[in-house]
Amino acid sequence: MSTYGRQEHLLGLWKGNSNVTILIDADGCPVVDLTVQTATKYKVPVLILCDTAHQVQRDGAQTLTFDKGADSVDFALVNRVHPGDLAITQDYGLASMCLARRARVLNQNGLEYTPENIDGLLFRRHKNKKLLRAEKHPKGTPKRTKDQDITYRNALERILQSA
Numbered sequence: 001m002s003t004y005g006r007q008e009h010l011l012g013l014w015k016g017n018s019n020v021t022i023l024i025d026a027d028g029c030p031v032v033d034l035t036v037q038t039a040t041k042y043k044v045p046v047l048i049l050c051d052t053a054h055q056v057q058r059d060g061a062q063t064l065t066f067d068k069g070a071d072s073v074d075f076a077l078v079n080r081v082h083p084g085d086l087a088i089t090q091d092y093g094l095a096s097m098c099l100a101r102r103a104r105v106l107n108q109n110g111l112e113y114t115p116e117n118i119d120g121l122l123f124r125r126h127k128n129k130k131l132l133r134a135e136k137h138p139k140g141t142p143k144r145t146k147d148q149d150i151t152y153r154n155a156l157e158r159i160l161q162s163a
Helices: 008-016 033-043 070-079 091-101 118-133 148-159
Strands: 023-027 046-051 062-066 087-090 103-104
Touching: 008 046, 023 070, 033 046, 033 062, 033 148, 046 070, 062 148, 070 091, 091 103, 091 118, 103 148
Parallel strands: 023 046, 023 087, 046 062, 087 103
Antiparallel strands: none
């Protein structure tokens, strides 16, 4: 099944899948606690994936820890995600791979990655990396706000309610 075009096929898969799991790319993820709390409310299992530099343990979630290495956690997550699962990541490359596996993907600010927006996000990442190589640094990320947490929780609950 193609992942391009509209995602109605995923919504049907999502609603019919009672075995949804949330997989969190926890290396540097600011919404681990919010995700576990919300998933517990909806009785959805959570799998936290991190490397040895970011060991994250939370009650109500299973944690898998991997050796430090370029993208080791990303590849471990992609190998474990199934159609209809929900992946939480801020990594556009990982999001793209999860979409190809027919999972839903949400970032830490409540943006749902889709086949319609992922190409533009990957292109923006490419442009930012070119700026970094040219030593023209884009602005850094501002401190996380309560509003971002609220927006994220609302997006996560909306997705879980559709399950």
